[in-house]
Amino acid sequence: MKKLYVQIEEKKSGVKVTAWEQEFLYQESCRHVYLTKSVYRNGKKSTVPAFAKVTGQEVPDILRANVYFWRPGTNAAWRRSNEEKRNAELADFMRDNREEAEKELNKRFSNYLLPGEKIKVDSLGAYLSYRGHDYHFDGIINKNAIEKVREAIKQRRLSDIKLYREQKTAKEQFKNLLPKTFVTVKDSIDAGNCPVGTMNFYNSLDLVKKGFHLRALRADALLKIRNDEYAHRAVRTAMQRVQ
Numbered sequence: 001m002k003k004l005y006v007q008i009e010e011k012k013s014g015v016k017v018t019a020w021e022q023e024f025l026y027q028e029s030c031r032h033v034y035l036t037k038s039v040y041r042n043g044k045k046s047t048v049p050a051f052a053k054v055t056g057q058e059v060p061d062i063l064r065a066n067v068y069f070w071r072p073g074t075n076a077a078w079r080r081s082n083e084e085k086r087n088a089e090l091a092d093f094m095r096d097n098r099e100e101a102e103k104e105l106n107k108r109f110s111n112y113l114l115p116g117e118k119i120k121v122d123s124l125g126a127y128l129s130y131r132g133h134d135y136h137f138d139g140i141i142n143k144n145a146i147e148k149v150r151e152a153i154k155q156r157r158l159s160d161i162k163l164y165r166e167q168k169t170a171k172e173q174f175k176n177l178l179p180k181t182f183v184t185v186k187d188s189i190d191a192g193n194c195p196v197g198t199m200n201f202y203n204s205l206d207l208v209k210k211g212f213h214l215r216a217l218r219a220d221a222l223l224k225i226r227n228d229e230y231a232h233r234a235v236r237t238a239m240q241r242v243q
Contacts, residue, residue, distance in 0.1 A: 003094045006101035006121050007054060014142030015108065017101075017126035018042060020051050022094055024063070028079075033086075035066055043124040052093075060089040105141070112146045133157060174239070178223070182216035183238040191237035193230050201226065 002023040009016040023038040039046045052059045098121055105119040105126060113119070118129045119141070127136040128149045133156055135149045188198040205225070207214060219235045 003096035004098045004121070004123060005051070005055070005095060006098055008101060008104065011140055014140040014145065015105070016140055017105070017121060017137070018054075019121055019123055019125050020046070020054070021123040022051065024090065024094070026083075028083075033062075035062065037063060037066075040123060055093075057093055060093055062086050062089055063093075109141065109143075109146060112143050114150070117150070128153065131157070174236075177239050178220040178235070179218065181219040181235065181238050181242060183219055183222050183234050184216045187238040187241065188230075188234040191233040193234060197230070198234075 002021070005020040005022070007018040007020065009018070019042055021040040021043075025036040025038075027034040027036075037048055039048055039051055041050070048059055048063050102118075102120055105121070106113065109119060114130075116130055120127055120129050120134070124136055126141060127134050128146065130150070130153050133153045135153050135156075137145050137149060139145075185198055185202055188201075189195055202208060202214070205214065205217075219238065222231055222235065225231075
């Protein structure tokens with residue numbers, strides 16, 4: 001089972017959020033249970049005792065050893081009953097409180113959050129989420145931290161919009177240049193395609209098979225015959241040559 005425990009601490013400068021991620025895997029034999037323990041604190045490896053100290057809890061017996069004996073019983077029902085008892089020992093120790101922690105954080109900082117913004121928590125800690133963009137806080141959460149993260153998300157969104165527009169423009173330019181661009185064998189080789197593969201494709205063209213010598217092939221016609229990375233590479237090289 002895998003759970004996330006969120007620790008919220010009051011500091012003079014704001015709120016510190018620590019995420020403890022725990023995963024315990026069982027492998028059962030006839031008389032033993034082999035237990036694999038995995039505990040992480042804000043994405044970095046930690047230990048069960050460290051988590052127990054922070055939460056003020058006793059470490060359950062089942063977590064004190066890698067091989068734990070439980071009387072397995074003589075039938076499946078008895079074995080499952082014993083398993084349920086041991087899992088009950090972990091119920092409070094492994095409490096997943098992410099949902100209530102996120103609710104508490106959003107309530108505390110509601111005056112500083114803009115419409116659409118939410119504070120969420122994952123295994124790396126707390127982060128601000130806005131329109132599909134997530135940005136983790138670096139340590140303390142306060143008004144300044146929220147404004148700093150909000151600005152980082154804003155710059156990222158602006159960068160994404162700029163990139164999208166550039167890509168859209170490039171696609172339109174590429175599409176418009178296709179009928180005006182003629183691709184040669186040299187363009188293909190200059191683009192990094194191997195001469196053997198290039199000539200094999202050239203010789204497979206219907207007109208070449210009929211004895212015609214083609215000095216070049218229009219780009220849009222070429223892509224109708226072969227539309228892969230090799231053809232696109234040759235087309236881009238031809239476009240650069242004529243620009």
